Amino acid sequence: METEKYIVLLENQEKKSLKKIENELQVSITSSEFLSKENRSFDVIDNDNGVLYKNLGVVVVENMDEDQLKKAVKDDSNPIIYFEKERDFFPADEMKIISELKKQSAEISNKINELELYLNNKPIPPKNFVEMEWGLKAIGIEKALYTGKGIDVCILDTGLEMSHPDFVSREVEGKSFIEGEDWNKDLNGHGTHCAGVSAGNLRTDTGKRYGIAKDCNLKIAKVLSNSGKGTTSSVVDAIDWAISKKFRILSLSLAAPVGLNEKPSVLFETIGSRALENNCLIIAAAGNDSNRPSIPKPVSAPANSQSIMAVGAIDGQMRVAKFSNGGLNPSTGGNINVCAPGVDVFSSYPKNGKNKNFYLPLSGTSMATPHVSGLAALYMEQFPDKTAKEIWEMIETHAKPIDGLKYRDIGSGLIQIF
Numbered sequence: 570m571e572t573e574k575y576i577v578l579l580e581n582q583e584k585k586s587l588k589k590i591e592n593e594l595q596v597s598i599t600s601s602e603f604l605s606k607e608n609r610s611f612d613v614i615d616n617d618n619g620v621l622y623k624n625l626g627v628v629v630v631e632n633m634d635e636d637q638l639k640k641a642v643k644d645d646s647n648p649i650i651y652f653e654k655e656r657d658f659f660p661a662d663e664m665k666i667i668s669e670l671k672k673q674s675a676e677i678s679n680k681i682n683e684l685e686l687y688l689n690n691k692p693i694p695p696k697n698f699v700e701m702e703w704g705l706k707a708i709g710i711e712k713a714l715y716t717g718k719g720i721d722v723c724i725l726d727t728g729l730e731m732s733h734p735d736f737v738s739r740e741v742e743g744k745s746f747i748e749g750e751d752w753n754k755d756l757n758g759h760g761t762h763c764a765g766v767s768a769g770n771l772r773t774d775t776g777k778r779y780g781i782a783k784d785c786n787l788k789i790a791k792v793l794s795n796s797g798k799g800t801t802s803s804v805v806d807a808i809d810w811a812i813s814k815k816f817r818i819l820s821l822s823l824a825a826p827v828g829l830n831e832k833p834s835v836l837f838e839t840i841g842s843r844a845l846e847n848n849c850l851i852i853a854a855a856g857n858d859s860n861r862p863s864i865p866k867p868v869s870a871p872a873n874s875q876s877i878m879a880v881g882a883i884d885g886q887m888r889v890a891k892f893s894n895g896g897l898n899p900s901t902g903g904n905i906n907v908c909a910p911g912v913d914v915f916s917s918y919p920k921n922g923k924n925k926n927f928y929l930p931l932s933g934t935s936m937a938t939p940h941v942s943g944l945a946a947l948y949m950e951q952f953p954d955k956t957a958k959e960i961w962e963m964i965e966t967h968a969k970p971i972d973g974l975k976y977r978d979i980g981s982g983l984i985q986i987f
Contacts, residue, residue: 574614574655575638577628579648580900582621586648593641594619596630629655639981642899643875650900653975699771701778703885704910704940709986710781717782717946721816722767724939725807725823726760728752728791730919733761733927734773736787743789744810746803756795758918762931763822764789765917767939767946772915772928779916779928781943788816793823801836804871808840812847817949817957819849820942821877822935824856824869824894831867833874833902841876850957852878852941854934855905857892865895865978873903878961881979882911882937887971889978893934896977906961907968908979909944911937944984 579586591598599613601622610620610629619630641649701710729736729743731753743752755761768787769780790807793799804823811819827833844851856869872879882890889895890912896904914936918929941964948960955963968982 572631574629574631575633575635575652576655577619577630577638577649578651578899579621579626579628580650581648582623582626583648587621589647590628590641590649593647594630594633594637596633598628639976642904642976645875651896651977653977699776699778702915704766704914704936705778705781707883707885707887707910708781708940708944708984710778712986713781713947715947715950717768717785717943718950719784719786720782720818720946720949721786721788721814722782722818722820722942722946723788723790723811723816724760724764724767724942725790725792725804725811725819725821726763727757727793727795727797728755728760729764729787729789730755730758730761730917733917733919735765735769735917735927736761739787741787741789743791744807745791746807746810747791747794747799750791750795752789752791755919756921757793757797758921758924758929759793759797759822759931759935760789760791762914762916762918762929763820763935763939765939766914766936767820767943769917774927777915781940782946785943785946788814799823805836805840808844808851812844812849815847815849817849818942818945819844819851820939821851821853821871822933822938824854824872824934826856826858827867827870827873827898827903829867830898830901834870837871838874838876838902841871841874845876845956845958845961848957850878850945850961851876852880852938852945854938855879855881856894857882857933857935859892859894861889861891861893865897867897868894868903868905873898875902875904878906878941878964879904879980880934880938880941881905881908882932882934883908883971883974883979883983884912885910887974887983889974890932890934890937892932893937893978895975896980899977905976905978905980907941907965907981907984908971909937909940909984911935911940941984944986947986 745752770783853872858866965981
């Protein structure tokens with residue numbers, strides 16, 4: 570079996586911290602200061618032994634349990650703040666690039682042939698087959714046996730356009746936290762789009778499915794104005810209202826940028842913890858400040874709080890969305906927990922001067938977040954006795970890692986129905 574090494578970054582190298590890592594990972598750690606010509610790191614590292622590179626605060630270990638490492642990253646008392654799998658490096662010369670491109674070209678050609686064979690032999694779908702948006706396919710919605718029935722999902726956003734044909738006959742409870750603006754009108758459109766992903770069902774024009782939890786109890790908190798701006802006080806006010814109403818899921822497709830190494834807000838960390846204590850799960854967008862691949866930016870607030878689930882975005886080719894923020898502040902908080910579809914996501918939208926249809930494609934971690942909120946509603950219906958914290962753990966446990974993408978960018982992986 571091929572060995573797999575992990576590069577683990579430590580916050581400190583105190584004796585007590587190293588002992589904790591040795592106990593948790595069941596590995597003996599040798600400091601680089603004891604290495605020599607006769608005692609080299611590649612001679613030391615095996616299933617039972619790792620090496621600490623003392624000047625860098627980095628430990629290299631072999632064949633570790635990745636779930637265990639993920640838990641360690643999230644544990645404040647653990648000195649592990651980040652890890653990644655060992656990668657391959659190559660000489661950066663043009664001939665090497667050409668040979669790599671040839672190799673990739675051959676692999677793509679094989680995949681095209683496989684796909685062509687599959688499509689030519691693909692069975693005709695049954696008459697009751699419902700076409701669906703790519704994001705729903707990606708999370709495996711066709712396997713869903715639940716619809717979110719009886720679960721309160723609250724969208725904290727720009728409101729909901731209740732005149733929209735997909736919501737006009739639906740019973741929706743809401744409240745506005747923006748002075749002079751109603752929750753049941755959405756002159757912005759963002760909130761209606763997010764509500765559609767979480768709680769919509771089929772498009773009235775094409776019959777194509779775009780929403781996840783069609784039978785959930787949809788709740789609306791207007792915390793962003795028609796111009797798309799909100800304040801901390803509005804958001805806090807709405808969360809307090811939602812908790813008092815015992816709503817189970819709060820979906821926050823809103824974000825404020827944070828700086829590198831900036832600590833999470835104690836306020837939102839406390840709010841997230843208190844929500845979980847009240848059996849309420851807050852799910853928030855990781856933010857769209859990045860310009861990948863050159864400039865990734867840290868997870869935005871309030872998603873950078875450890876008590877709030879942070880959602881990154883991927884596109885239809887299973888790549889990290891170029892705008893999606895990443896877990897660049899692991900030592901102070903700000904990890905991505907999971908990722909979801911967030912590029913060219915079709916959903917409900919108000920018909921207006923700019924948009925002549927009731928549906929529109931939008932991109933952002935804003936679009937990824939309601940995918941997770943809708944999925945959480947299905948989980949909660951399926952497991953009514955599970956707490957909000959347990960549902961969070963289940964979402965991460967059943968998320969699917971994506972080959973080639975880092976934990977830093979997608980957390981536990983792409984959310985999945987099971």
